[in-house]
Amino acid sequence: MTPDLMAQGAARLATQAAKPTASTRGALLQAGPDFRNGVALYVEDISVSFDGFKALNKLNLTINVGELRCIIGPNGAGKTTMMDVITGKTRPDVGKVFFGSTIDLLMLKEPQIAQIGVGRKFQKPTVYEQLSVVENLELALKADRRVRAALFAKLTGEQHDRLNEILTLIHLKDEGERTAGLLSHGQKQWLEIGMLLMQDPKLLLLDEPVAGMTDEETERTAELFLSLEGQHSLVVVEHDMKFVDQLTEGRKTVTVLHEGSVLAEGKLAEVQANEKVIEVYLGR
Numbered sequence: 427m428t429p430d431l432m433a434q435g436a437a438r439l440a441t442q443a444a445k446p447t448a449s450t451r452g453a454l455l456q457a458g459p460d461f462r463n464g465v466a467l468y469v470e471d472i473s474v475s476f477d478g479f480k481a482l483n484k485l486n487l488t489i490n491v492g493e494l495r496c497i498i499g500p501n502g503a504g505k506t507t508m509m510d511v512i513t514g515k516t517r518p519d520v521g522k523v524f525f526g527s528t529i530d531l532l533m534l535k536e537p538q539i540a541q542i543g544v545g546r547k548f549q550k551p552t553v554y555e556q557l558s559v560v561e562n563l564e565l566a567l568k569a570d571r572r573v574r575a576a577l578f579a580k581l582t583g584e585q586h587d588r589l590n591e592i593l594t595l596i597h598l599k600d601e602g603e604r605t606a607g608l609l610s611h612g613q614k615q616w617l618e619i620g621m622l623l624m625q626d627p628k629l630l631l632l633d634e635p636v637a638g639m640t641d642e643e644t645e646r647t648a649e650l651f652l653s654l655e656g657q658h659s660l661v662v663v664e665h666d667m668k669f670v671d672q673l674t675e676g677r678k679t680v681t682v683l684h685e686g687s688v689l690a691e692g693k694l695a696e697v698q699a700n701e702k703v704i705e706v707y708l709g710r
């Protein structure tokens with residue numbers, strides 16, 4: 427058995443051991459995700475059909491706590507559908523999705539999944555164009571979690587510090603008072619990532635985050651993601667191989683999706699040399 431299979435087996439055992447009844451589910455949610463076995467996201471044999479067409483076909487994926495995982499693959503491979511399943515937008519026909527070892531994401535609705543610490547960035551930036559950068563970030567905090575917002579209301583100092591920290595992270599320190607609508611496409615993307623970060627998600631799902639960015643913006647986005655690695659687990663779907671190369675630093679695992687399941691997994695150089703991957707995705 428490969429170490430990967432062993433890790434998957436361990437994660438499976440953990441999820442089986444912690445099958446909650448309806449009465450304990452509330453308590454598990456209250457306690458938040460349990461990451462003690464090192465697994466942030468565990469996806470097992472997920473299938474999704476649209477009118478008989480299998481967008482996902484027995485998909486398996488394990489993301490470790492603090493890991494930055496890049497997912498590549500041709501258009502239609504099921505990458506976005508995978509994110510739809512994890513975030514509760516799409517219900518799979520079969521399979522399991524666990525956040526940590528105790529939270530069964532398939533039992534939760536979309537807002538609950540966001541609330542428990544799964545943040546998602548869609549392809550198109552969706553910021554409040556008429557508001558300033560800072561106002562957008564403030565709103566991200568308030569729109570979410572009533573309890574947390576109340577908590578922060580008393581801790582304005584801490585809230586302020588966090589906001590400034592994020593402004594620096596997303597390279598918008600000097601643009602705080604600027605109207606969001608006036609930002610460049612890349613800056614809007616960063617602002618939306620900042621809005622996600624205000625909610626302090628444990629797992630971040632980023633769907634083609636550098637599409638439409640300049641080379642410089644792309645590089646800075648990679649630096650931003652690398653700085654988030656460790657504190658957060660990140661799943662990044664992207665076609666830009668230079669960006670993926672920068673993110674994986676020659677050593678991290680890349681997953682290749684094709685026809686709704688994992689075609690290959692390994693270091694970028696390994697999957698780039700994989701004949702099947704070349705045939706269906708990268709070309710010669």
Ligand code: ADP
Pocket residue numbers: 476480481499500501502503504505506507508
């Ligand atoms: P990717 O993000 O890898 O390009 P998607 O997950 O968007 O792929 O799509 C996978 C397949 O599922 C595609 O063939 C797409 O047309 C199909 N699909 C996705 N969402 C729907 C839907 N809501 N209804 C019907 N087909 C869909």
Ligand code: MG
Pocket residue numbers: 505506507633
């Ligand atoms: Mg997609």
